[in-house]
Amino acid sequence: MTLALETTDLKVRLRLDDGWFTVCDLSTLIPGRGVAALLPDGRQVAVFADRAGRLHAIDNRDPFTGAAVLSRGLTGTHQGRPFVASPLLKQRFDLESGRCLDDETVRVTAYEVEAA
Amino acid sequence: MTATPGASPTIVLVGHGMVGQRFLEALAERGLTATHRVVVLCEEPRPAYDRVQLTSYFSGKTPEDLSLTDTAFIEQHGIELHVGDPAESVDRAARTVTARSGLVVGYDVLVLATGSYPFVPPVPNKDAEGCFVYRTIEDLLAIEEYAGTRATVGAVVGGGLLGLEAAGALKGLGLTSHIVEFAPRLMPVQVDEGGGAALLRTIEEMGLTVHTGVGTQEIVVGEDGAVTGMKLSDGSELATDMVVFSAGVRPRDQLARDCGLAVGERGGITVDERCRTVTDPRVFAIGECALAADGRVYGLVAPGYEQAETAAAAIAADGGGEKSFTGADLSTKLKLLGVDVASFGDAHGTTEDCLDVVYSDSRAGLYKKLVIGRDGTLLGGILVGDAEAYGTLRAFTGSVPPVSPEALVLPAGAGAPAQLGPSALPDDAVICSCHNVTKGTIRGAVTEHRCTTVPEVKKCTKAGTGCGSCVKVLGQLVNAELEASGVEVDKGLCGCFAQTREELYEIVLALRITSYRDLLDRHGREAARGGDGCEVCKPAVGSIIASLAPAIGASNYVLDGEQAALQDTNDHFLANLQKNGSYSVVPRIPGGEIAPEKLIVIGEIARDFGLYTKITGGQRIDMFGARVEQLPLIWARLVDAGFESGHAYGKSLRTVKSCVGQTWCRYGVQDSVRMAIDLELRYRGLRSPHKLKSAVSGCQRECAEARSKDFGVIATANGWNLYVGGNGGATPRHADLLAQDLSDAELVRLIDRFLMFYIRTADRLERTSTWLERIPGGLDHVRDVVVHDSLGICDELEALMAAHVSHYRDEWAETINDPERLARFVSFVNAPDTPDPVVAFVPERDQIKPDLPLLDIGRRPADEILEGSATR
Ligand code: SRM
Ligand SMILES: Cc1cc2nc3c(=O)[nH]c(=O)nc-3n(C[C@H](O)[C@H](O)[C@H](O)COP(=O)(O)OP(=O)(O)OC[C@H]3O[C@@H](n4cnc5c(N)ncnc54)[C@H](O)[C@@H]3O)c2cc1C
Ligand code: SF4
Ligand code: FES
Numbered sequence: 001m002t003l004a005l006e007t008t009d010l011k012v013r014l015r016l017d018d019g020w021f022t023v024c025d026l027s028t029l030i031p032g033r034g035v036a037a038l039l040p041d042g043r044q045v046a047v048f049a050d051r052a053g054r055l056h057a058i059d060n061r062d063p064f065t066g067a068a069v070l071s072r073g074l075t076g077t078h079q080g081r082p083f084v085a086s087p088l089l090k091q092r093f094d095l096e097s098g099r100c101l102d103d104e105t106v107r108v109t110a111y112e113v114e115a116a
Numbered sequence: 117m118t119a120t121p122g123a124s125p126t127i128v129l130v131g132h133g134m135v136g137q138r139f140l141e142a143l144a145e146r147g148l149t150a151t152h153r154v155v156v157l158c159e160e161p162r163p164a165y166d167r168v169q170l171t172s173y174f175s176g177k178t179p180e181d182l183s184l185t186d187t188a189f190i191e192q193h194g195i196e197l198h199v200g201d202p203a204e205s206v207d208r209a210a211r212t213v214t215a216r217s218g219l220v221v222g223y224d225v226l227v228l229a230t231g232s233y234p235f236v237p238p239v240p241n242k243d244a245e246g247c248f249v250y251r252t253i254e255d256l257l258a259i260e261e262y263a264g265t266r267a268t269v270g271a272v273v274g275g276g277l278l279g280l281e282a283a284g285a286l287k288g289l290g291l292t293s294h295i296v297e298f299a300p301r302l303m304p305v306q307v308d309e310g311g312g313a314a315l316l317r318t319i320e321e322m323g324l325t326v327h328t329g330v331g332t333q334e335i336v337v338g339e340d341g342a343v344t345g346m347k348l349s350d351g352s353e354l355a356t357d358m359v360v361f362s363a364g365v366r367p368r369d370q371l372a373r374d375c376g377l378a379v380g381e382r383g384g385i386t387v388d389e390r391c392r393t394v395t396d397p398r399v400f401a402i403g404e405c406a407l408a409a410d411g412r413v414y415g416l417v418a419p420g421y422e423q424a425e426t427a428a429a430a431i432a433a434d435g436g437g438e439k440s441f442t443g444a445d446l447s448t449k450l451k452l453l454g455v456d457v458a459s460f461g462d463a464h465g466t467t468e469d470c471l472d473v474v475y476s477d478s479r480a481g482l483y484k485k486l487v488i489g490r491d492g493t494l495l496g497g498i499l500v501g502d503a504e505a506y507g508t509l510r511a512f513t514g515s516v517p518p519v520s521p522e523a524l525v526l527p528a529g530a531g532a533p534a535q536l537g538p539s540a541l542p543d544d545a546v547i548c549s550c551h552n553v554t555k556g557t558i559r560g561a562v563t564e565h566r567c568t569t570v571p572e573v574k575k576c577t578k579a580g581t582g583c584g585s586c587v588k589v590l591g592q593l594v595n596a597e598l599e600a601s602g603v604e605v606d607k608g609l610c611g612c613f614a615q616t617r618e619e620l621y622e623i624v625l626a627l628r629i630t631s632y633r634d635l636l637d638r639h640g641r642e643a644a645r646g647g648d649g650c651e652v653c654k655p656a657v658g659s660i661i662a663s664l665a666p667a668i669g670a671s672n673y674v675l676d677g678e679q680a681a682l683q684d685t686n687d688h689f690l691a692n693l694q695k696n697g698s699y700s701v702v703p704r705i706p707g708g709e710i711a712p713e714k715l716i717v718i719g720e721i722a723r724d725f726g727l728y729t730k731i732t733g734g735q736r737i738d739m740f741g742a743r744v745e746q747l748p749l750i751w752a753r754l755v756d757a758g759f760e761s762g763h764a765y766g767k768s769l770r771t772v773k774s775c776v777g778q779t780w781c782r783y784g785v786q787d788s789v790r791m792a793i794d795l796e797l798r799y800r801g802l803r804s805p806h807k808l809k810s811a812v813s814g815c816q817r818e819c820a821e822a823r824s825k826d827f828g829v830i831a832t833a834n835g836w837n838l839y840v841g842g843n844g845g846a847t848p849r850h851a852d853l854l855a856q857d858l859s860d861a862e863l864v865r866l867i868d869r870f871l872m873f874y875i876r877t878a879d880r881l882e883r884t885s886t887w888l889e890r891i892p893g894g895l896d897h898v899r900d901v902v903v904h905d906s907l908g909i910c911d912e913l914e915a916l917m918a919a920h921v922s923h924y925r926d927e928w929a930e931t932i933n934d935p936e937r938l939a940r941f942v943s944f945v946n947a948p949d950t951p952d953p954v955v956a957f958v959p960e961r962d963q964i965k966p967d968l969p970l971l972d973i974g975r976r977p978a979d980e981i982l983e984g985s986a987t988r
Contacts, residue, residue, distance in 0.1 A: 051633065
């Protein structure tokens with residue numbers, strides 16, 4: 001597996017209500033591809049890295065189908081902003097705000113995420 | 117029984133052929149069906165159909181495909197259609213028509229559109245068993261049956277346009293075919309001596325035997341009264357099992373004669389410029405039964421359509437119609453497989469003082485002649501061997517073309533061939549002569565009616581819906597017009613790339629680009645460079661790179677490196693995502709053939725993992741309900757038992773279905789199972805613009821449904837027929853015959869070329885069916901390229917396929933043997949051993965199904981989903 005990033009010890013962390021939560025090594029993230037993480041309260045988060053190395057995290061549950069699959073969607077750039085398209089019915093979600101680009105009434109939770 | 121006319125005046129149409137149907141449409145367009153009662157007497161057992169395309173029945177068109185009308189049209193316009201009930205007599209004094217059933221209809225206006233009957237020369241035994249004519253669907257059904265059961269040799273009397281079509285059809289039915297023509301050359305009416313010689317060569321090369329300058333004297337019959345041969349005027353005898361007469365047609369004017377209407381010396385109901393009979397103002401005659409005001413009987417459909425319009429206009433205006441019919445163009449293009457012959461305008465140069473420009477190359481079977489007037493006007497011409505320019509030249513007829521005539525006939529490559537695009541044509545040039553549609557009308561369809569595709573323009577203007585010879589020019593015009601009218605037709609793949617998929621394919625191949633990012637940063641739209649692309653172009657480019665992997669030096673394992681990020685989730689997990697986030701597993705079962713041991717393995721695996729099993733529509737077995745982390749475990753067992761990926765997840769070859777074929781079936785003529793397995797193993801794993809499906813049937817009964825496939829193969833006594841462009845799904849399409857009686861090796865070679873040409877030129881998510889309908893030139897063009905190698909790329913196409921075949925490796929075997937690749941098969945990156953709790957099941961009919969209430973929690977209502985998104 002080839003990775004563009006210098007990644008040795010860095011961890012991917014999410015900001016939850018009660019502090020930072022470590023998800024995985026930065027090196028496990030393939031740019032453009034997501035992973036799912038399980039939070040202590042049972043919620044699921046989809047975590048992504050884009051090709052510039054920026055990290056993004058949103059809720060993993062696809063609000064249109066109920067399945068926990070957003071981490072398995074294809075990512076892209078729309079008008080300069082990163083998004084993921086649900087692998088089920090293909091709605092796109094802005095990775096920074098969680099807003100659905102194809103239905104303004106829908107939004108999923110977006111998480112603050114960092115590599116540290 | 118008498119049908120009494122009601123309050124509204126009655127129009128009775130006798131004959132529901134091509135021209136009759138057009139007349140009904142013209143009545144409807146003018147609102148006359150609303151104000152009149154319209155009664156149609158139709159002799160044939162079916163409503164109007166496309167007689168011009170009759171021969172395409174033998175290349176797979178069904179009678180339904182050929183139909184020109186439908187019940188909706190008939191019902192919507194309140195037309196009383198009596199099928200299978202011909203008119204037997206007309207009483208002009210009482211103004212009634214009596215049909216064979218006894219039905220008597222009173223009329224205010226009577227329109228005769230009875231067409232022609234085939235002329236059969238009065239030779240002895242002309243009605244013997246095994247003698248046929250070639251005019252109706254029923255004729256073809258009878259010919260097909262006889263050829264299939266009782267004949268190996270067939271002869272056609274008459275070497276004209278129809279005779280050649282009929283002979284080609286007999287050959288297509290597997291007969292050794294002869295053509296007997298009285299005149300010294302083939303197609304004597306359309307082509308001159310030079311053209312006839314070039315045509316002869318081409319026809320003989322196709323394996324037909326031609327006898328010119330001899331007449332038929334007698335049909336020889338055997339003891340059972342069936343045809344065994346024919347005696348020719350030069351004293352020789354030709355052994356044949358069947359004879360098809362195609363020696364011209366005669367107008368069907370008997371009904372008219374019997375009721376005292378004037379007919380011409382050589383037949384045809386005499387009409388004036390409004391198509392009204394000269395004898396009775398209440399009676400009209402149109403189509404092939406009419407002797408037009410210019411003293412001619414027209415045997416082509418376009419003039420008949422003109423007459424239909426003229427008669428309808430005359431009836432609408434109650435006698436004062438503006439439209440008149442005074443003569444028509446006799447242009448024709450031969451539709452016979454593989455022969456390019458066209459003649460148009462004054463082909464024989466009968467105009468005073470005209471000049472010929474001739475180009476002839478007897479080695480290549482080429483002959484082109486243009487007839488030019490003193491002032492440079494193009495008057496007509498003949499094209500043999502290469503009729504590419506027919507559409508444009510025909511449209512220029514009657515005007516002075518913008519380039520010199522020599523340039524128009526020189527073949528490409530010799531000197532500077534004239535690139536006479538349709539943009540050079542004047543607005544009043546007729547592009548579609550079948551429906552008399554001008555360039556101006558076609559432009560109007562684009563600019564005013566906002567048509568943006570050829571099918572839309574066809575629907576809007578009728579252009580291209582007759583003989584089809586103008587479709588190519590039509591396509592060029594539509595594109596030129598779209599571009600000119602500034603309708604910014606962004607043909608780009610998506611917001612990231614301004615190129616089409618085809619263009620990107622060429623870039624990737626030529627520059628050997630193996631990375632999506634490279635392609636995006638160097639060739640993407642300015643704003644998209646440096647970005648992350650999108651969900652449209654990523655899998656499309658991923659597929660192009662995968663199709664070309666061996667040729668451009670990329671890894672053909674689709675999940676390596678950057679490729680991994682390009683794949684849809686299905687490809688990424690090498691399985692099909694289901695609605696609750698679980699996956700289905702489909703091992704390859706080539707040709708649908710599977711040994712009991714393997715069936716047991718599938719059963720055991722499904723039982724052990726608690727999977728739902730179902731036989732698919734593709735002749736294999738699908739196991740549903742696997743969680744991501746189970747996929748490698750399931751596949752380890754499958755691979756161990758000798759299974760490999762079925763690529764149910766990929767835009768790639770799915771299945772090659774088979775029927776049981778010759779081995780077991782009493783009708784089978786080839787081993788369809790073996791061929792299906794061979795093909796499936798050859799093309800497995802081939803990434804393409806959309807999924808590819810195939811099937812092989814062991815005989816014409818077609819139990820494998822090959823003609824609904826992207827490439828379908830049907831066994832014949834002599835080999836295999838190859839059909840392409842079939843589709844089930846939402847817009848079903850029957851596949852078209854590409855080539856027939858192929859050996860195993862020829863079959864595989866053609867499929868190699870066909871698939872690679874499709875992969876090269878199709879759009880993203882464009883099945884072969886839509887591709888075939890979209891690309892300029894359609895099936896003919898594809899046949900030129902893959903059968904006749906007109907672009908000279910077949911070697912390259914074959915080499916690309918060879919590279920694919922030799923580099924194929926099973927994706928699942930490669931995956932389970934590589935721990936790094938296996939690492940992604942977890943539900944949670946931070947809890948690899950925890951299954952996704954949303955993936956849960958409840959029992960149903962002894963198996964499982966997704967727990968739907970669990971999915972529904974916090975989910976959007978279904979109708980909103982439909983409105984909001986599913987169509988994207
Ligand atoms: C499993 C199966 C149904 C079954 O239980 O029988 C099936 C299931 C799906 N079909 Fe199909 N099709 C299946 C046979 C067919 C057939 C029959 C055939 O192949 O002979 C057809 C019509 C033939 C054809 O394609 O021309 C068919 C026409 C479609 C279409 C419409 C394609 C079109 O050109 O209009 C789609 C939608 C698409 O591809 O865009 C589709 C899409 C799908 C998808 C991928 C829909 C989706 O996105 O979830 C289904 C997922 C498969 C899965 O999860 O495993 N499926 N589908 C069949 C798998 C066959 C196999 O062994 O691989
Ligand atoms: C194989 C073939 C290929 C051809 N190719 C071309 C081509 O490439 N280009 C071209 O321009 N033309 C072509 N033609 C000719 C074209 O088909 C005819 O010009 C066209 O069909 C004429 O239309 P029509 O309505 O006048 O006659 P038809 O289509 O023959 O219709 C006449 C109908 O009237 C019916 N009828 C007759 N008498 C009665 C009665 N008493 N009562 C009720 N119904 C009656 C007949 O059964 C028939 O159905 C081809 C013809 C054939 C057979
Ligand atoms: S297609 Fe022909 S050979 Fe195959 S099963 Fe059907 S009848 Fe038998
Ligand atoms: S010229 Fe025959 S369809 Fe247009």
